[in-house]
Amino acid sequence: MPTILKKVLLAEDDPDIQKVAKMSLKFAGVTDVLVVENGEECLAVAGREKPDVILLDVMMPKMDGYEACRRLKEDPDTKNIPIIFLTAKAQQFEVKKGMSVGACGYLTKPFNPMTLHAEIVALLNQAQKS
Amino acid sequence: MVNPLEVLDSLDAGVLAVDRQNCILYLNRRLARSLNLNREEWVGRPAADLARVVAPVITSAESFESQLLWQTGEKEERSRDMEWTSGDSVFYIREQSRPLRNSSGKIIGRVFTYHDVSREKTVDQMKTEFIAVASHELRTPMTSIKGSVDLILSGFAGEISAETQELLEIAQNSCDRLIRLINGILDLAKIEAGQIKLNPVPLDLREVAERSIRSVRALADRSEVTLTLDEGKDLPTVEADKDRIEQVVTNLLSNAIKFSPPKGEVRVELKTENAWVKCSVIDEGPGIQPEDLERVFGKFQQVGDSRRKGGTGLGLAITQALVHEHKGRIWVESKVNEGSRFNFVLPISPAKS
Numbered sequence: 001m002p003t004i005l006k007k008v009l010l011a012e013d014d015p016d017i018q019k020v021a022k023m024s025l026k027f028a029g030v031t032d033v034l035v036v037e038n039g040e041e042c043l044a045v046a047g048r049e050k051p052d053v054i055l056l057d058v059m060m061p062k063m064d065g066y067e068a069c070r071r072l073k074e075d076p077d078t079k080n081i082p083i084i085f086l087t088a089k090a091q092q093f094e095v096k097k098g099m100s101v102g103a104c105g106y107l108t109k110p111f112n113p114m115t116l117h118a119e120i121v122a123l124l125n126q127a128q129k130s
Numbered sequence: 131m132v133n134p135l136e137v138l139d140s141l142d143a144g145v146l147a148v149d150r151q152n153c154i155l156y157l158n159r160r161l162a163r164s165l166n167l168n169r170e171e172w173v174g175r176p177a178a179d180l181a182r183v184v185a186p187v188i189t190s191a192e193s194f195e196s197q198l199l200w201q202t203g204e205k206e207e208r209s210r211d212m213e214w215t216s217g218d219s220v221f222y223i224r225e226q227s228r229p230l231r232n233s234s235g236k237i238i239g240r241v242f243t244y245h246d247v248s249r250e251k252t253v254d255q256m257k258t259e260f261i262a263v264a265s266h267e268l269r270t271p272m273t274s275i276k277g278s279v280d281l282i283l284s285g286f287a288g289e290i291s292a293e294t295q296e297l298l299e300i301a302q303n304s305c306d307r308l309i310r311l312i313n314g315i316l317d318l319a320k321i322e323a324g325q326i327k328l329n330p331v332p333l334d335l336r337e338v339a340e341r342s343i344r345s346v347r348a349l350a351d352r353s354e355v356t357l358t359l360d361e362g363k364d365l366p367t368v369e370a371d372k373d374r375i376e377q378v379v380t381n382l383l384s385n386a387i388k389f390s391p392p393k394g395e396v397r398v399e400l401k402t403e404n405a406w407v408k409c410s411v412i413d414e415g416p417g418i419q420p421e422d423l424e425r426v427f428g429k430f431q432q433v434g435d436s437r438r439k440g441g442t443g444l445g446l447a448i449t450q451a452l453v454h455e456h457k458g459r460i461w462v463e464s465k466v467n468e469g470s471r472f473n474f475v476l477p478i479s480p481a482k483s
Binding site: 014016017019020021023024027059088089090091092094108109110111112113114 | 261262265266267269270271272273274276277278280281284286305309320327
């Protein structure tokens, strides 16, 4: 896994969090941060763009993050793209649910914009090892 | 003189008694009616037959049978909730059982009671939903506020003046405090709603204390406070949730450090006391006024200087609730100008048979 990610797809419906996460990743050196607002758009963009990682919110209109994650993992075109939940759903059972639909990591809001990229890379490395 | 059986028949709860061979001794009117049974036919029959009759309406028939056929010589009290279906509706029944004793105290069987707890279950589910929604709705705006402030302070949006930096640091500290508060309120709400799942394992409190000490080491160094551990001899294990007990000890330790004078000492003392393992966290801080001792464990009851120390007013309430969840006890002893000693005890793990 590279130390700096090139292309990240962020599925997040809150415009403020979109901006903060995007700036935070750009600050860490990510060249391309693609932003979508719901699960449906996420499926379409993921298949086309093949990002290094997808950051997925849970509560989104049209299609929630759990469903999007399930579908991404079913689709041969996208099943190998690692998915990390980035969500305010921080309770134990919610984390378990996220991991059970195929995500390789779980980050909770509020996240620290100064360490977000490093945390993503650490989760990806951890997932690669196991 | 009232007939005790009439009293039992008037209860709005099912009652069942079995002998030591697991044959039915008695079932009250409420239970017979709920299961549509002629009770005269059932007295003397094996409880296993009853389990078979009940099987179609209960989602966990096997476990119902295993519980009903419990070794009736057991002294333990048991409680569990079962989901029952009746037509299209689902309801929840709480079964509680304890030994049935004769007048000389000898165990002659087991008595079971069945209460409809559907309403409590609905309220519990509502609380769970509320906690989930509140958690999500509060965290989302906090993410943008904290994220933006952190990014500006990092210099991402350009250079900032010393005054701007100072003001933003105030906002950042307040954000962190608000996040701690939100987490605390949700933690406490979960504990109070009985929604935290403890994972009890045989636990060595010495190891827990060592880990907690490691996690507050940086805070102690900054405050020039020395941390020591008096680990006691041959400490037995307790049956407890590792993370939650570590949370208890860490919280007591960080409180003790916050209130310690520079160059002060905070000591963790572990020892066995009768059927308990006792953990004390002792500081040399300003102590607590006698009139405040009672309320330090209350919610938002910050006494003395604690608001200025950046506390949320929930730490000790959560600590107390966690100790109580483990069937332990927590209390404080303190002398003004000499220091405080926060103690908690947890029951020693039952010996393995």
